[in-house]
Amino acid sequence: MGSLTEILKLRGRRTYAAADVAAVWMRHRWLGLAGAAATLVAVAAVPLTTSVIATERHDDARWVGTWSASPQGVAAPIQINGQTVRQIVHTSLGGERVRVRFSNAYGTSGLVIGSAHVAISAGGASISSTTDRVLKFNGSPTITIPAGALAVSDPVALNLTALGDLAVSLYLPENVGATTQHVEGQQTTYISSSGDFTGATTVAATTTTSYYFLSGVEVRAPQRARAIVTIGDSVTEGFGSTTDMNQRWPNILAERLQSNPGTSRVAVLNAGVSGNRVLHDFLGTSALTRFDRDVLVQTGVKYVIVLEGNADFLIPGLIGNPAEEVTADQIVQAHRQMIDRARALGLRVYGGTLNPVEGYPFPGFWTAALEAKRQAVNLWIRTSNAYDAVIDFDKLLRDPSHPSRLLPAYDGGDHVHPNDFGYRVMADAIDLSLFRGDDED
Numbered sequence: 373m374g375s376l377t378e379i380l381k382l383r384g385r386r387t388y389a390a391a392d393v394a395a396v397w398m399r400h401r402w403l404g405l406a407g408a409a410a411t412l413v414a415v416a417a418v419p420l421t422t423s424v425i426a427t428e429r430h431d432d433a434r435w436v437g438t439w440s441a442s443p444q445g446v447a448a449p450i451q452i453n454g455q456t457v458r459q460i461v462h463t464s465l466g467g468e469r470v471r472v473r474f475s476n477a478y479g480t481s482g483l484v485i486g487s488a489h490v491a492i493s494a495g496g497a498s499i500s501s502t503t504d505r506v507l508k509f510n511g512s513p514t515i516t517i518p519a520g521a522l523a524v525s526d527p528v529a530l531n532l533t534a535l536g537d538l539a540v541s542l543y544l545p546e547n548v549g550a551t552t553q554h555v556e557g558q559q560t561t562y563i564s565s566s567g568d569f570t571g572a573t574t575v576a577a578t579t580t581t582s583y584y585f586l587s588g589v590e591v592r593a594p595q596r597a598r599a600i601v602t603i604g605d606s607v608t609e610g611f612g613s614t615t616d617m618n619q620r621w622p623n624i625l626a627e628r629l630q631s632n633p634g635t636s637r638v639a640v641l642n643a644g645v646s647g648n649r650v651l652h653d654f655l656g657t658s659a660l661t662r663f664d665r666d667v668l669v670q671t672g673v674k675y676v677i678v679l680e681g682n683a684d685f686l687i688p689g690l691i692g693n694p695a696e697e698v699t700a701d702q703i704v705q706a707h708r709q710m711i712d713r714a715r716a717l718g719l720r721v722y723g724g725t726l727n728p729v730e731g732y733p734f735p736g737f738w739t740a741a742l743e744a745k746r747q748a749v750n751l752w753i754r755t756s757n758a759y760d761a762v763i764d765f766d767k768l769l770r771d772p773s774h775p776s777r778l779l780p781a782y783d784g785g786d787h788v789h790p791n792d793f794g795y796r797v798m799a800d801a802i803d804l805s806l807f808r809g810d811d812e813d
Contacts (some may be wrong), residue, residue: 378778436597436672438465438532440588440641441554443665444656445478452584453547456564458575459586460493462618464626465599465639466534467591472507474542474589476517477665483517483585484682485509486545487699489570490530493537497562498574505530511617522587532591534630538587541570554583555655556646558610558620581615590671599639599672600625600807603659603710605681607727608644612789619792620644626800629807638807641670649684650706652696663710668717675807676714677706679765685745686729689736700748704756707749711758716725722806723759725750725766730776731787743776747781760805769794769803 439461470490476483488507491499507526509515530652547570549561552775561584562577569575610620626640639680641668647655655661659680667676681703688696707723714721726746730738750766753759769790771779779786782794790798 399720407691415636426498432595433592434530434595434597434672435471435590436465436467436639437599437641437670438463438467438534438589438591438639438668438775439538440601440643440666440670441557441586442582442645442656443475444555444645445550445551445586446553446555449549449551449553450580450584451547451549452544452563454545454566455543456567456569456572456575456577457542457544458497458562458569459542459583459615460559460561460575461538461540461589462559462623463532463534463538463585463589463591464535464592464623464629464641465593465597465637466532466536467593468529468531469592470505470530470538472540472586473522473588473590474517474524474525474585475522475552475584477522477587479517479519480551481519483548483552484546485515485518485523485542487513487518487543487568487570488525489541490528490571491539491541492530492532493539494573496560496574497577499539499541501573503530504571522639524590527592534636535627538589538745540589541575542585543568543570549640550582550584552585554587554645556606556611557581558613558615559583560616561567561683568637576735580624588670591639593639593672594637597616597637597639597672598674598807599641599670600675600677601641601670601673602664602677602679603642603643603667603668603679604724605644605648605683607682607789608642608679609646610642610795611642612784613792613795614787617792619795621790621795621798624796625802628799628802628804632794632804632810635793635804638675639672641673643670644679647683648686649679649687651684651705653697654683654687659685659708660709663713668719668782673776674719676710676719676721677763678710678721678725678759678803678810679726680710681707681749682746685742686732686737687737689742690734692736700745700752703745703749703778704752706752708758720760720806722761722763723753724763725753726801727775727785727788727790728770730789731776731778732784738776763802765798 613619645656
């Protein structure tokens with residue numbers, strides 16, 4: 373029997389001693405230098421310790437994102453100095469193993485994580501103590517994330533249910549500005565006084581509604597599991613929805629997917645950012661710039677829903693910057709770019725029509741000329757067949773008697789953002805058959 377074959381047999385066992393590997397090497401030392409070198413390469417792929425543990429294979433499972441928040445850079449970040457930050461995330465897909473993504477995308481120096489834990493939330497700043505798990509990074513409980521980089525934790529065993537709440541606690545031992553955050557989280561975050569409280573059952577804390585350095589949670593899920601990424605502005609982010617109640621339309625879409633056996637394997641990742649423009653930065657990096665980071669490399673992504681363009685038309689007038697005014701054709705070209713980039717990776721891309729925005733109480737925010745641009749983009753989304761399917765949010769939300777305005781029953785009060793009911797109408801209108809491609813690769 374050849375030496376490589378024997379080593380492969382050893383790898384098929386869950387554990388084996390270093391002596392086993394040595395025995396194979398000794399039995400085949402007659403192979404000569406070339407053969408010995410080939411065998412040594414095969415052996416070197418396995419760490420040699422007193423007992424070598426083979427990497428566990430899960431051919432019937434894969435990693436899939438269950439929650440995400442797109443990182444934003446902020447000009448005046450809060451300072452966190454030797455404090456614990458406990459952040460609550462609402463899952464879309466469940467699993468029995470969990471890992472967490474932390475981002476230092478907008479940092480200018482290394483971000484030191486002194487300790488990190490995950491646990492099932494017990495409400496507020498409290499956790500279920502029996503579910504508390506220490507997160508490690510390649511075996512270490514600490515890590516320094518370089519400026520501009522991200523870190524993924526090692527997996528931990530945790531029975532995480534779909535549509536449940538997970539607490540992610542992060543201890544930052546050094547004085548650091550929270551330059552990487554997601555500003556409008558619509559979820560309460562708890563920041564302790566000085567000290568490491570990552571494993572504490574509850575935390576006495578001040579609160580915000582932003583996420584800090586936390587960008588994603590992933591679960592080990594069945595091989596057929598897939599994720600939808602929803603990229604957009606504040607309407608996709610869920611601005612104005614009830615805090616801590618998970619009433620953003622992507623959350624409600626996740627509820628619908630879970631209630632249907634044919635789509636219960638599909639996760640939803642929210643990549644909405646308030647004020648997001650396709651072509652220019654504003655309160656976050658432009659959609660074209662962040663598309664790879666926030667959409668294409670999300671773990672397990674198979675579907676993309678795009679709802680972008682309103683902010684490009686409206687914000688230049690709001691901030692008095694005519695140099696950044698754009699045409700409808702430029703937004704259409706940007707949409708085509710996102711479609712092409714997604715399709716190159718085998719993703720299905722669905723286009724959402726732009727919601728009506730007349731009535732926002734800021735001078736210059738809306739004009740008839742800007743409305744004409746919105747209508748032109750919506751016409752292209754509906755009729756070009758560029759997207760794999762169209763989700764007509766505009767038709768759902770507009771007032772039939774005044775189509776440039778939201779229907780009052782769906783209006784969150786500022787005439788731009790839906791209320792909880794309006795967000796539910798958006799989610800309820802999405803055809804779930806768009807996500808039933810069980811025979812896909």
